[in-house]
Amino acid sequence: MTALDALPAALIGLSLLDHGFAGYRAAAGRDGRIFKGRFYVRAVRGGIAQGWVVVALLAGLAGAVLLAAAEPGVLYADMQQAGVRLACVVGVYAVVVVTAFLPYFFGGIELRTLATVSVFGPLTLLRPAVVVAAVCVASWEARWPTRAVLVVAGLVHLWSERWLDRWIPRHALGAPHPRRPRR
Numbered sequence: 001m002t003a004l005d006a007l008p009a010a011l012i013g014l015s016l017l018d019h020g021f022a023g024y025r026a027a028a029g030r031d032g033r034i035f036k037g038r039f040y041v042r043a044v045r046g047g048i049a050q051g052w053v054v055v056a057l058l059a060g061l062a063g064a065v066l067l068a069a070a071e072p073g074v075l076y077a078d079m080q081q082a083g084v085r086l087a088c089v090v091g092v093y094a095v096v097v098v099t100a101f102l103p104y105f106f107g108g109i110e111l112r113t114l115a116t117v118s119v120f121g122p123l124t125l126l127r128p129a130v131v132v133a134a135v136c137v138a139s140w141e142a143r144w145p146t147r148a149v150l151v152v153a154g155l156v157h158l159w160s161e162r163w164l165d166r167w168i169p170r171h172a173l174g175a176p177h178p179r180r181p182r183r
Contacts, residue, residue, distance in 0.1 A: 007083045014090050016051040019160065021097070023047020025124065026164040047164055054160055058153050065145045078146045086138035086150070093130045097123055131157055 027043030062079065069075040100123065103115040135154035139147040 019047040019051025022161040082138040089134035
C-alpha cells in the first residue's frame with residue numbers, strides 16, 4: 001500500500017473532522033444549560049453524519065466523472081495529484097486546529113479561554129479562505145474534470161456549514177422545542 005492509496009481515507013477523515021467542528025460551531029451559544037457535554041456531543045455527531053452524506057455525494061460525483069472519462073486511468077492519476085495538493089493545504093490547517101485543543105487537555109480555564117478567543121475565533125474566520133485556497137492550489141495543474149469536482153467539493157463544504165448553522169432547528173440539536181416546554 002502506498003501513500004496515494006491512503007489518500008482517499010485521509011481526505012475523508014479531514015472532511016469528517018471539518019464537519020464535526022461545523023456541528024460544534026452550529027451548536028455554540030444555542031443552549032443555556034451549564035453542563036453542555038451531551039448537547040455538544042450530539043451536535044458533533046450531527047455534523048459528522050452530514051459529513052458522511054457529503055462524502056458519499058462527492059465520491060459519487062467523482063466516480064461518475066471517472067466513468068464518463070475517455071481515459072479514466074489518466075483522470076484518476078490527475079485526481080490523485082490534485083488530492084495530494086488539497087490534503088497539503090487542508091492538512092496544515094487541520095493540524096493547527098487540532099493543536100489548538102491542547103490547552104483544553106492540559107491548561108486551566110484561563111488558558112482555555114485564551115485559546116478560544118485568540119485561536120479558534122480567527123481560525124473560524126479563516127476557514128472559507130482556506131477552503132478556497134485549497135481548491136485553487138489543488139486545481140492549479142489539474143484537468144478540467146478534476147477542477148470541476150474540486151470546485152463542487154469546495155462549494156459543498158462551504159455550504160454544508162451554513163446548512164448546519166441555519167437550517168437545523170435548535171431543538172434538533174438538543175435545545176428545548178420552542179412550542180413544547182420541558183417538564
